[in-house]
Amino acid sequence: MANQSTNAIEASNLNAWYGDFQALNSISLQIPKNEVTAFIGPSGCGKSTLLRWFNRMNDTIHSASATGDLRLGDIDLLSSATDVVDLRRRVGIVFQKANPFPKSIFENVAFGPRLHMKLNKTELQDLVEWALRKAAVWEEVKDRLNAPALGLSGGQQQRLCIARAIATGPEILLMDEPCSALDPASTLAIEDLMDELRSQYTIVIVTHNMQQASRCSDKTAFFFEGKVIEFNSTEKIFTTPNAKQTEDYVRGKFG
Amino acid sequence: MSQPVAVPDPTKIALESRAKSLLNRPRRRLAATRFSEIGIYVALICCGLFSLLITVSIIGVLLTETTRFFQFDEVTLSNFLGSAEWTPNLGEPKSFGIWGLISGTLLVTGIAMAFALPLGLVTAIYLSEYAPRQIRNFLKPILEVLAGIPTVVYGFFALMTITPFLQWVHEGFNVYNAMSAGLAVGILCFPTVCSLAEDALQSVPKTLRDGALGLGGTRFDATVKVILPAALSGIISAFLLAVARAIGETMIVALAAGSRPQATLDPRNEIQTMTGFMVQMAGGDVSNFGTEYFSMYAVAFTLFLITLALTMMGNVVRGRFRETYE
Numbered sequence: 001m002a003n004q005s006t007n008a009i010e011a012s013n014l015n016a017w018y019g020d021f022q023a024l025n026s027i028s029l030q031i032p033k034n035e036v037t038a039f040i041g042p043s044g045c046g047k048s049t050l051l052r053w054f055n056r057m058n059d060t061i062h063s064a065s066a067t068g069d070l071r072l073g074d075i076d077l078l079s080s081a082t083d084v085v086d087l088r089r090r091v092g093i094v095f096q097k098a099n100p101f102p103k104s105i106f107e108n109v110a111f112g113p114r115l116h117m118k119l120n121k122t123e124l125q126d127l128v129e130w131a132l133r134k135a136a137v138w139e140e141v142k143d144r145l146n147a148p149a150l151g152l153s154g155g156q157q158q159r160l161c162i163a164r165a166i167a168t169g170p171e172i173l174l175m176d177e178p179c180s181a182l183d184p185a186s187t188l189a190i191e192d193l194m195d196e197l198r199s200q201y202t203i204v205i206v207t208h209n210m211q212q213a214s215r216c217s218d219k220t221a222f223f224f225e226g227k228v229i230e231f232n233s234t235e236k237i238f239t240t241p242n243a244k245q246t247e248d249y250v251r252g253k254f255g
Numbered sequence: 256m257s258q259p260v261a262v263p264d265p266t267k268i269a270l271e272s273r274a275k276s277l278l279n280r281p282r283r284r285l286a287a288t289r290f291s292e293i294g295i296y297v298a299l300i301c302c303g304l305f306s307l308l309i310t311v312s313i314i315g316v317l318l319t320e321t322t323r324f325f326q327f328d329e330v331t332l333s334n335f336l337g338s339a340e341w342t343p344n345l346g347e348p349k350s351f352g353i354w355g356l357i358s359g360t361l362l363v364t365g366i367a368m369a370f371a372l373p374l375g376l377v378t379a380i381y382l383s384e385y386a387p388r389q390i391r392n393f394l395k396p397i398l399e400v401l402a403g404i405p406t407v408v409y410g411f412f413a414l415m416t417i418t419p420f421l422q423w424v425h426e427g428f429n430v431y432n433a434m435s436a437g438l439a440v441g442i443l444c445f446p447t448v449c450s451l452a453e454d455a456l457q458s459v460p461k462t463l464r465d466g467a468l469g470l471g472g473t474r475f476d477a478t479v480k481v482i483l484p485a486a487l488s489g490i491i492s493a494f495l496l497a498v499a500r501a502i503g504e505t506m507i508v509a510l511a512a513g514s515r516p517q518a519t520l521d522p523r524n525e526i527q528t529m530t531g532f533m534v535q536m537a538g539g540d541v542s543n544f545g546t547e548y549f550s551m552y553a554v555a556f557t558l559f560l561i562t563l564a565l566t567m568m569g570n571v572v573r574g575r576f577r578e579t580y581e
Contacts, residue, residue, distance in 0.1 A: 057469060062388070089471035099462035102485050111480070112470040161466070168470055 003231060008033045008172055008202040009054055009077075014068035016049055018061065023049040025226040026068070031172075034202045036194060038047045038213035038234065041223030041249070047206045050223075051174050053077065054204065055091035056084045072172075089116055092165030096177040098157035100149035100164075105132075105141050108149045108160055112168035135163035136193045155186025162193065166201075167225055173197065175205040179212065191216050222246045298507075317559060320552035327546045335553065339518035341532070343547035352551055353557055355516035359433065359526035360558075363508055364501040366437025366522060367444055372494055374441075375448025382449070383456035384478045395450070402446040410510030413439035418460045418511065427523045431513025434522035439507045444497040451496065454491025456482055488573045495569040499562050505530040 009031040009169075011035035016024035024046045031037050031054075039047035048059070049183050056077065058064040070077040071115055075087065089112070100108050109128045113119055119127065128145075132138040139153070149160055158178055165173060175194075179187040194203055194216050213220055214234060221243070222232040229239060230246045241247045256368025324330060329349055382391050418435040421428045428434065459482050467477035483490070513525030514535055527535075536551040 055407060055469065057465065083377065085473055087469045087471075088469055093469040095462060095465060095469070097462055099460070099466040101463060101466065101481050111467070111472075115470065115472055115476055164466075164470065 006033055007031060007227060008072065009204075010018055010071045011050070012069045014053070014066060014070050016053060016064070016066040018049075018214075019063040019177050023226055024066070026207040027228055029221060029228055029231050031202060031204055032219060033202050034199065036205065036216055038217035038220045039204065039206045039223060040208075040210065040213050040220060041229075042254070043208075045223040046226040047221075047223045048176055051093075051104065051176055051204060051206050054172070054174055055088050055093055056082070057088075057093060059084060060176075070167045073255070074209070086192065089168045089171050091174060092168060092170035093174040094158070094161050094165055094178050096180055098133075098154060098161050098181070100152070100157050102150060104146045105149045105152070105160060106145040108165050109163050112164060116168055128163075131163040132160075132169035134166050134197070135159045136189060136196070137163060153186070155182050158182060158186065158190060159193065162190070166197075170201065172202045172204065175203065177206050177208060180208060181189075210238075210252070222249060224249075270289050284495060312484075314559070317552055317556045320549060321556045324546070324549035324553045327549070329546055330550075341516035341527070342549050351546075351553075353554065355518055356527060356529045356532055356554060357557070357561075358518040358520075359512065359516060359531070360502055360528040362433045362520065362526060363437045363440055363504075363528055364498060366434060367440035367504075368494075368503040369500060370441030371444040371497055375445050375493070375497070376452050376490065378445075378455060379452035379520045380478060380483075383453050384474065384482065389562060394561065395453075395520065398446040398449055401442075402450070406504065406506040407510070409439045409443050410507040413507055413511035418450060421523075426546065427524070429513065429523060429525045430517075431511060431525040433512055433519075433525050433526045436508045436510075436512035437522065439511060440501050440504050443504065443507065444501055447500060448493050448497045451489050451493035452486075458489065459485045471563075486532040491572050492569060495565060499565050500563060502558070502565070503530060505534055507532040529554050 007030040011030075012028045014024055014027040015022065027046075027050060027209060038122045039051065041047050049064075052058045053066060053070060053076065054072070058066075066078055068078070072087070072091065075082055077087070082168045101111065103111075106128055109131050113124060113127050121168070129138065129142075137156055137159075138188065140156055148241055149157065152160060158163050158181075161174075162178075182190065194205070197203060199220075205213075205217065219231065220234040220237040222237060222241075222243070224245055230241055230243045232241070237246060238250050241250065325332060325335075329513070330351055335351050335353055337360065338350055339354035340350035340352040341355030342350045382394060386394070413435045417438055418428065418430065418432065421435055423430065463481050463485060464477050467481040468474070508528045508531045512528060512531055514527050514531065515525045516527040516532065517524065519526065532554055533551050536548060
């Protein structure tokens with residue numbers, strides 16, 4: 001290809017439904033590579049739905065359907081022929097509630113690599129250590145890698161889940177309100193981590209926390225009732241937004 | 256969004272005064288509350304004690320009658336525990352070797368579990384993880400109907416259908432045989448295993464499934480590597496309950512397995528299980544109050560000890576494999 005695209009994911013005229021309910025209404029936006037993009041908006045506005053289409057997690061919801069165009073590089077994200085297993089390896093996801101498997105800390109991080117790669121014991125150990133270091137949780141767990149992951153605190157569990165997602169070698173990290181169940185100190189740790197990771201990964205974060213969006217992201221999209229009202233640099237959105245609705249929302253007048 | 260000047264609304268005012276009068280109704284008095292609390296407490300304790308009483312009296316009867324059995328001259332503990340010859344109805348000398356019955360019970364239970372456990376688990380996995388909702392809603396009630404069929408029907412089914420089929424496949428099968436009874440007990444236990452294992456799988460939070468899928472796992476990866484291990488304690492409970500049910504099952508073995516106690520591993524043979532023997536004795540075709548009559552209690556007590564051991568083992572295993580999520 002002649003000119004390398006600077007966009008990781010491109011949506012144009014994307015519509016999505018749950019049964020008869022239209023959750024997304026002709027969405028067009030480009031997620032830039034190696035930047036942090038924040039999705040903000042009131043509950044039920046479609047931001048999580050869009051995020052879950054990025055790696056086809058909506059396949060688990062029977063009534064979910066979509067039309068339009070959604071691409072990751074050459075991959076048509078809406079095609080039923082798309083290899084979702086490979087897609088999800090490339091597009092990792094971290095959920096709202098930390099969901100470590102009821103296994104050891106080590107086994108949690110080793111889960112993805114074991115699925116996708118053939119590694120010997122030391123290679124696997126090195127990869128797990130690398131992922132845990134990247135997710136800034138290594139120092140806290142290095143002496144108890146065989147302890148149950150569910151014994152960790154909520155913030156540690158969420159960083160473990162980020163390590164687990166990183167360990168499969170994704171290009172894109174989707175984060176669906178990753179800090180909504182965490183205390184401020186853990187939230188800060190995750191935000192620092194996102195700052196660390198932004199140079200190597202494309203990050204898309206859904207958040208209800210305005211400060212978080214303004215602190216961590218380069219670009220922000222404001223969603224309302226299934227539409228993208230405004231998509232711009234984070235600074236612009238939070239200082240001089242074009243749309244009245246955006247301004248009302250970021251100023252805390254509704255939502 | 257409230258208006259600055261509220262216009263008085265007559266229905267609202269009426270409702271307001273009605274609520275006021277209702278709130279002035281006399282409240283229930285603390286003394287009465289406390290009295291009924293005590294009453295409920297006593298009633299609950301009585302219910303708990305009643306179940307305890309039943310258990311204790313059954314064990315008491317078993318113990319005393321078993322003791323009487325061992326007081327007969329022709330009965331020795333070494334014969335009871337050390338022999339596989341169970342011939343209480345034949346002429347002298349009688350032999351009371353419990354292993355002749357235990358082996359029959361184990362053979363039938365083994366056949367039943369070899370059938371019911373794998374099939375039940377695989378069906379549970381299909382229903383919980385793979386089946387579309389409509390199929391699941393259709394199949395689960397059918398399974399529950401299967402669990403509600405009286406066991407005597409299974410017994411006749413074994414005798415009239417399974418046995419002829421087995422004999423058609425292979426001539427060596429006796430009219431009464433362990434295989435036929437074992438398969439029928441397996442069919443009986445299958446819905447129990449399936450239903451309980453399915454409940455255990457369903458109780459694993461969806462977030463764990465999503466986690467496994469989100470890492471690029473297939474549905475099979477998610478099921479085998481995450482869901483099954485997480486549901487293991489519930490699945491083991493389901494298995495143990497099925498084993499206990501198979502060991503205690505009576506009508507099927509009484510009808511289809513025969514009445515000739517022998518220590519054999521050949522499923523084509525006629526055998527007798529512990530429960531089968533007890534039915535034969537309690538059915539009354541032997542002289543009451545002879546040695547063979549009291550042997551029934553010794554067999555019952557042995558059966559009780561086996562199921563007790565199974566239950567305790569179940570608790571240990573469950574505690575060992577308990578993986579909590581949350």
